[in-house]
Amino acid sequence: DGGITQSPKYLFRKEGQNVTLSCEQNLNHDAMYWYRQDPGQGLRLIYYSQIVNDFQKGDIAEGYSVSREKKESFPLTVTSAQKNPTAFYLCASSIGEKQYFGPGTRLTVT
Amino acid sequence: GDSVTQMEGPVTLSEEAFLTINCTYTATGYPSLFWYVQYPGEGLQLLLKATKADDKGSNKGFEATYRKETTSFHLEKGSVQVSDSAVYFCALILPGAGSYQLTFGKGTKLSVIP
Numbered sequence: 001d002g003g004i005t006q007s008p009k010y011l012f013r014k015e016g017q018n019v020t021l022s023c024e025q026n027l028n029h030d031a032m033y034w035y036r037q038d039p040g041q042g043l044r045l046i047y048y049s050q051i052v053n054d055f056q057k058g059d060i061a062e063g064y065s066v067s068r069e070k071k072e073s074f075p076l077t078v079t080s081a082q083k084n085p086t087a088f089y090l091c092a093s094s095i096g097e098k099q100y101f102g103p104g105t106r107l108t109v110t
Numbered sequence: 111g112d113s114v115t116q117m118e119g120p121v122t123l124s125e126e127a128f129l130t131i132n133c134t135y136t137a138t139g140y141p142s143l144f145w146y147v148q149y150p151g152e153g154l155q156l157l158l159k160a161t162k163a164d165d166k167g168s169n170k171g172f173e174a175t176y177r178k179e180t181t182s183f184h185l186e187k188g189s190v191q192v193s194d195s196a197v198y199f200c201a202l203i204l205p206g207a208g209s210y211q212l213t214f215g216k217g218t219k220l221s222v223i224p
Contacts, residue, residue: 006153031210033211033212040217042214042217043154043214044214045211048211090154092153092154096210097144097159097203097205097210098156099154099210100156101153101154101155102153103152103153104151104153
Protein backbone atom coordinates (compact mmCIF):
# COMPACT_ATOMS: atom_id res chain seq x y z
CA ASP A 1 0.00 0.00 0.00
CA GLY A 2 1.24 3.49 -0.82
CA GLY A 3 1.32 6.09 1.87
CA ILE A 4 3.19 8.14 4.40
CA THR A 5 4.61 6.68 7.59
CA GLN A 6 5.71 8.59 10.64
CA SER A 7 7.45 7.01 13.55
CA PRO A 8 7.16 6.75 16.40
CA LYS A 9 3.55 7.65 17.19
CA TYR A 10 4.51 8.94 20.66
CA LEU A 11 7.90 10.35 21.63
CA PHE A 12 9.14 11.58 24.98
CA ARG A 13 12.30 13.59 25.55
CA LYS A 14 13.97 15.58 28.25
CA GLU A 15 14.40 19.30 27.83
CA GLY A 16 17.72 20.19 26.19
CA GLN A 17 17.90 17.11 23.98
CA ASN A 18 17.61 17.18 20.21
CA VAL A 19 15.13 14.71 18.74
CA THR A 20 14.55 13.56 15.15
CA LEU A 21 11.11 12.66 13.81
CA SER A 22 10.92 10.27 10.90
CA CYS A 23 8.79 10.71 7.78
CA GLU A 24 8.86 8.28 4.85
CA GLN A 25 6.66 8.17 1.74
CA ASN A 26 6.40 5.65 -1.09
CA LEU A 27 4.05 7.74 -3.23
CA ASN A 28 6.88 9.01 -5.44
CA HIS A 29 5.93 12.60 -4.59
CA ASP A 30 8.49 15.33 -5.11
CA ALA A 31 7.17 17.72 -2.47
CA MET A 32 7.12 17.07 1.28
CA TYR A 33 6.06 19.19 4.25
CA TRP A 34 6.25 19.37 8.03
CA TYR A 35 3.47 20.94 10.08
CA ARG A 36 3.04 21.55 13.76
CA GLN A 37 -0.40 21.29 15.34
CA ASP A 38 -1.28 22.86 18.69
CA PRO A 39 -4.74 22.88 20.30
CA GLY A 40 -6.86 25.72 18.89
CA GLN A 41 -4.07 26.81 16.51
CA GLY A 42 -4.68 24.78 13.42
CA LEU A 43 -1.64 23.62 11.44
CA ARG A 44 1.42 25.76 10.94
CA LEU A 45 4.09 25.06 8.32
CA ILE A 46 7.59 24.42 9.66
CA TYR A 47 9.58 23.43 6.54
CA TYR A 48 8.88 22.19 3.08
CA SER A 49 10.88 20.61 0.29
CA GLN A 50 9.98 20.62 -3.38
CA ILE A 51 12.84 18.43 -4.54
CA VAL A 52 15.72 16.34 -3.21
CA ASN A 53 18.55 18.33 -1.62
CA ASP A 54 16.43 21.47 -1.42
CA PHE A 55 14.13 22.82 1.30
CA GLN A 56 12.65 26.12 2.47
CA LYS A 57 11.58 27.55 5.79
CA GLY A 58 7.91 27.81 6.55
CA ASP A 59 6.18 30.13 8.99
CA ILE A 60 7.70 28.72 12.20
CA ALA A 61 11.11 27.26 11.29
CA GLU A 62 13.05 28.59 14.29
CA GLY A 63 14.39 25.77 16.45
CA TYR A 64 13.88 23.12 13.75
CA SER A 65 16.06 21.63 11.03
CA VAL A 66 15.42 19.23 8.14
CA SER A 67 17.25 17.30 5.45
CA ARG A 68 16.14 15.85 2.14
CA GLU A 69 18.82 13.43 0.96
CA LYS A 70 16.35 11.00 -0.59
CA LYS A 71 13.03 11.53 -2.32
CA GLU A 72 11.29 9.17 0.09
CA SER A 73 12.52 10.67 3.34
CA PHE A 74 12.18 14.08 5.03
CA PRO A 75 13.27 13.85 8.70
CA LEU A 76 12.64 16.74 11.08
CA THR A 77 14.98 17.53 13.97
CA VAL A 78 13.57 19.43 16.91
CA THR A 79 16.54 21.14 18.52
CA SER A 80 17.02 22.37 22.06
CA ALA A 81 16.57 25.91 20.68
CA GLN A 82 12.86 25.31 20.12
CA LYS A 83 11.16 27.02 23.07
CA ASN A 84 7.92 25.02 23.14
CA PRO A 85 8.55 21.71 21.38
CA THR A 86 5.64 19.74 22.87
CA ALA A 87 3.13 19.38 20.03
CA PHE A 88 1.64 17.06 17.43
CA TYR A 89 3.81 16.94 14.29
CA LEU A 90 2.38 16.06 10.90
CA CYS A 91 4.29 15.21 7.75
CA ALA A 92 2.73 15.46 4.30
CA SER A 93 3.64 14.94 0.67
CA SER A 94 1.95 16.24 -2.40
CA ILE A 95 1.40 15.89 -6.07
CA GLY A 96 -0.04 19.11 -7.42
CA GLU A 97 -2.46 20.70 -4.97
CA LYS A 98 -3.47 17.53 -3.13
CA GLN A 99 -1.55 16.85 0.06
CA TYR A 100 -1.43 13.46 1.73
CA PHE A 101 -0.80 13.35 5.46
CA GLY A 102 0.91 10.86 7.71
CA PRO A 103 -0.61 9.74 11.01
CA GLY A 104 1.50 12.16 13.05
CA THR A 105 3.95 11.99 15.94
CA ARG A 106 3.05 13.39 19.34
CA LEU A 107 6.19 14.79 20.97
CA THR A 108 6.26 15.52 24.68
CA VAL A 109 9.27 17.31 26.15
CA THR A 110 9.58 17.58 29.93
CA GLY B 111 -1.32 37.93 3.90
CA ASP B 112 -3.51 34.98 3.04
CA SER B 113 -5.71 33.67 5.82
CA VAL B 114 -8.64 31.38 6.56
CA THR B 115 -11.21 31.99 9.28
CA GLN B 116 -13.48 29.23 10.53
CA MET B 117 -16.31 29.32 12.99
CA GLU B 118 -15.10 28.44 16.45
CA GLY B 119 -16.11 25.20 18.01
CA PRO B 120 -16.75 22.92 19.50
CA VAL B 121 -19.98 22.11 17.72
CA THR B 122 -22.23 19.48 19.25
CA LEU B 123 -25.12 18.05 17.23
CA SER B 124 -27.57 15.21 17.59
CA GLU B 125 -27.46 12.43 15.04
CA GLU B 126 -29.33 13.28 11.80
CA ALA B 127 -29.08 17.03 12.44
CA PHE B 128 -28.03 19.49 9.72
CA LEU B 129 -24.42 20.69 9.83
CA THR B 130 -22.93 23.98 8.69
CA ILE B 131 -19.36 24.99 9.43
CA ASN B 132 -18.58 28.48 8.17
CA CYS B 133 -15.32 29.30 6.43
CA THR B 134 -14.20 32.59 4.90
CA TYR B 135 -10.88 33.46 3.36
CA THR B 136 -8.64 36.36 2.47
CA ALA B 137 -6.27 35.90 -0.44
CA THR B 138 -4.37 38.14 -2.81
CA GLY B 139 -4.91 35.86 -5.76
CA TYR B 140 -7.41 33.24 -6.88
CA PRO B 141 -7.07 30.32 -4.46
CA SER B 142 -8.15 26.72 -4.56
CA LEU B 143 -10.18 25.80 -1.48
CA PHE B 144 -10.21 22.62 0.58
CA TRP B 145 -11.84 20.93 3.52
CA TYR B 146 -9.75 18.42 5.45
CA VAL B 147 -10.99 16.13 8.23
CA GLN B 148 -8.98 14.79 11.17
CA TYR B 149 -10.33 11.85 13.14
CA PRO B 150 -9.09 11.44 16.73
CA GLY B 151 -5.40 10.59 16.94
CA GLU B 152 -4.90 10.57 13.18
CA GLY B 153 -3.50 12.71 10.40
CA LEU B 154 -5.60 14.79 8.03
CA GLN B 155 -7.58 13.48 5.08
CA LEU B 156 -8.81 15.52 2.17
CA LEU B 157 -12.61 15.67 2.34
CA LEU B 158 -13.39 17.84 -0.68
CA LYS B 159 -12.04 20.65 -2.83
CA ALA B 160 -13.07 23.35 -5.29
CA THR B 161 -10.79 25.20 -7.65
CA LYS B 162 -12.90 27.97 -9.15
CA ALA B 163 -15.89 30.16 -8.42
CA ASP B 164 -19.26 28.40 -8.15
CA ASP B 165 -17.60 24.97 -8.08
CA LYS B 166 -19.21 22.59 -5.62
CA GLY B 167 -17.01 20.02 -3.91
CA SER B 168 -18.75 16.97 -2.45
CA ASN B 169 -17.82 13.73 -0.71
CA LYS B 170 -19.42 11.37 1.82
CA GLY B 171 -22.56 13.54 1.96
CA PHE B 172 -20.59 16.72 2.67
CA GLU B 173 -20.75 19.67 0.30
CA ALA B 174 -19.15 23.09 -0.02
CA THR B 175 -19.55 25.73 -2.73
CA TYR B 176 -16.82 28.20 -3.71
CA ARG B 177 -18.41 31.65 -3.38
CA LYS B 178 -16.06 34.28 -4.75
CA GLU B 179 -18.44 37.17 -4.08
CA THR B 180 -18.55 36.41 -0.36
CA THR B 181 -15.06 34.79 -0.20
CA SER B 182 -16.62 31.79 1.52
CA PHE B 183 -16.51 27.99 1.39
CA HIS B 184 -18.98 26.78 4.01
CA LEU B 185 -19.17 23.06 4.73
CA GLU B 186 -22.62 21.45 4.93
CA LYS B 187 -24.12 18.03 5.52
CA GLY B 188 -27.80 17.28 5.61
CA SER B 189 -27.76 14.50 8.21
CA VAL B 190 -24.72 13.92 10.41
CA GLN B 191 -23.76 10.59 11.94
CA VAL B 192 -21.79 9.74 15.07
CA SER B 193 -18.93 8.64 12.78
CA ASP B 194 -18.64 12.24 11.51
CA SER B 195 -17.24 13.32 14.88
CA ALA B 196 -13.86 14.84 14.03
CA VAL B 197 -12.02 18.12 13.58
CA TYR B 198 -12.66 19.88 10.27
CA PHE B 199 -10.14 22.25 8.69
CA CYS B 200 -10.77 24.72 5.92
CA ALA B 201 -7.68 25.54 3.86
CA LEU B 202 -6.52 27.34 0.75
CA ILE B 203 -3.69 27.14 -1.75
CA LEU B 204 -2.53 29.96 -3.97
CA PRO B 205 -0.93 28.22 -6.94
CA GLY B 206 2.17 29.74 -8.38
CA ALA B 207 5.92 29.80 -8.00
CA GLY B 208 5.95 26.00 -8.19
CA SER B 209 4.93 25.36 -4.61
CA TYR B 210 1.63 24.34 -3.08
CA GLN B 211 1.59 25.63 0.47
CA LEU B 212 -1.64 25.12 2.36
CA THR B 213 -2.91 27.86 4.64
CA PHE B 214 -5.23 26.35 7.27
CA GLY B 215 -7.97 27.68 9.47
CA LYS B 216 -7.80 26.80 13.15
CA GLY B 217 -10.18 23.87 12.85
CA THR B 218 -13.67 23.21 14.14
CA LYS B 219 -14.32 20.23 16.38
CA LEU B 220 -17.59 18.45 15.70
CA SER B 221 -19.14 16.04 18.17
CA VAL B 222 -22.24 14.09 17.12
CA ILE B 223 -24.23 12.43 19.89
CA PRO B 224 -26.65 9.53 19.38
